[in-house]
Amino acid sequence: MSDRTILVWFRNDLRINDNEILLEAVRKADKVLPVYCFDPYYFQPTSGGAPKTGSFRARFLLEAVADLRKNLQGFGAELIIRIGTPSDVIPQLAEEYHVNEVYHHREVAYEETNISEEVEAALWKMRLNLKHFIGHTMYHKEDLPFPIKDIPDSFAVFKKKVERDSNVRSCVPTPDHISVPEIADAGELPTLQQLGLTEPVDDPRAAEYFQGGETAALVQMHKYFSQLDIAIKQKNGRNGTEFSSKLSPWLSIGCISPRQVYWEIQKYGSNGNLLKLELLWRDYFRFMFKKHGQKFIKAKDEVQDLAPDAELLLQKWKNGETGVPLIDAAMHELNATGFICNQNRQVVAGYLVNTLKADWTQGAAYFEEKLIDYSPASNWGNWAFIAGVNDAKESKYAIATKLPKELEAKTDFVNTWQPSSIDEAGDLVSA
CATH class of the missing domain: 1.25.40.80 (Serine Threonine Protein Phosphatase 5, Tetratricopeptide repeat)
Structure with a gap:
């Protein structure tokens, strides 16, 4: 009787500890085939020409996948890495390695669930099951x-x-061992250049360096x-x-x-x-x-009441050129490091929505590109709260407004110019 092989499709679960799909695969199969697929969809330019995934986040992801491979190797296993559409890559590997079933963790945002459905449909044609787990x-x-x-x-x-x-x-326990089939071509970790991105420059003002893995x-x-x-x-x-x-x-x-x-x-x-x-x-x-x-x-049959020059104001917000030190410093830090604290995210988002009257979805998309810790549900859910487009009955946080001069004493990410009026920072508390 041939060995039973389960393909473990890693997505946003790049760990060995407390990983139910990995443990279950080890328990249920003779061989486990760990796979990570770099989907070109996430690295393509958006309609505005900016990368969907910025360089800081992409580098963090590459480091995390490299660390997962290293940790699997410590268990005598190997991680197969491929660049390609998962609905092509996963079935191809399933056929090549005579896989009996595919495991993955279920996602909730529509882009991720659409990709799962495409993979599931492709596997179904091969009479293979994509088993969903909940682990996020x-x-x-x-x-x-x-x-x-x-x-x-x-x-x-x-x-x-x-x-x-x-x-x-x-x-859940960590597996004691991970047996994999003989792998002819594990694949190389792609470079940022291969993903269409440039190497990010680490700003010396950054308080932290985030190493993926x-x-x-x-x-x-x-x-x-x-x-x-x-x-x-x-x-x-x-x-x-x-x-x-x-x-x-x-x-x-x-x-x-x-x-x-x-x-x-x-x-x-x-x-x-x-x-x-x-x-x-x-x-x-x-x-x-x-x-x-x-x-x-999504708003219920409502049209955003945008400022006449909303596009220009959005660009100034992105560049940290609003003239409000509190806002500009936070945006400079985001652009230079890929990370700002949660309170500052609420503040700059509230300023874009409530003061500048710019398109909140463009702000959310900009965070998607820039943030190292971008997560679809948290990012878009937070922005929707601030924009007031969902059924939430209360605000996410009561954000304490900081005066610009207080921020200047605490961060190096401040412009040299001064705001025309201190009152420009008056409407910073998110809704």
Whole structure:
């Protein structure tokens, strides 16, 4: 009898620890075929001519895939890397390696789900099954106290019911071994140039350098909780800490799972509440996309009331040339590093929507290009909240407005010019 082989299609789950599809494949198959596919769709220019995926995020992804390959090799396995459309690549590999089934983690945003459906249709023609797993949230869908169609649109209600009536599952074990078939051509990791991008230039003003991969993710998690330990002992900061975990880049492509972070948080009681809240918001946005699909980020028969010179204002916002130091510094940092803190994201988004009256979808698309930690549900869900186009009953955050002079003392990403009036920064609190 021939060996049973399961192809594990890695997407936004670039890790070995707490990876259900990998563990299940090891348990159910004689051989496991790990595959990562660089889909040209994500590296093509948008209608505006900008890359859909910017250089910082692409470099982070390349590092993460390289780290996944290295970690798999540590288990005696290998990662097959290909450049091409998944609906072509996955069936080809399935045929070449006599695969019996394909595993992957289900996505929720329409571009990702469309790609899954194309792969599923292609495999169906070969009489192969694409098995879907759920592994991107802190709370598992099956453990929610309501079916997806009845999830409260209000985050406050969602939070109250989930925290009261649901539990977070334990992390799944790491496989002891991973047996793979004999692989003739594992494929080379592409370069940024092969993906149509240039090498990003690291700005010396950047406070952090984000290294892609599970190895770096675990280091960052350990670093954050070590800092939290010190802060608690010193009784310093809000609930023990005022600093960001900066785990979002690794969470966005699954180098670390929300459950792994959650179970570390549990060791710190109320001192971990802020980080736990952020993880719950990530869950909420994913579940909203699962419930509403694209309707969650579309206005109901409404036309945006745009400023007459909205395009020009959008460009000034992108370039950090609004004349408001708070806004411009944040945009300079985003452009130079691919990362800004969550509060500044809310502030610059609110300014684009409420003060400049520019197209919020263009702002969301710009974040998609630039952010290292771009995640479709969180990015577009956040922007839709600020633009007020969905059914949410309350704002995401009460953003405290910082005066420009306060920001100037804390960051190097500030223009040399001065705003014409301090009042230009007056309407910065997101809706």
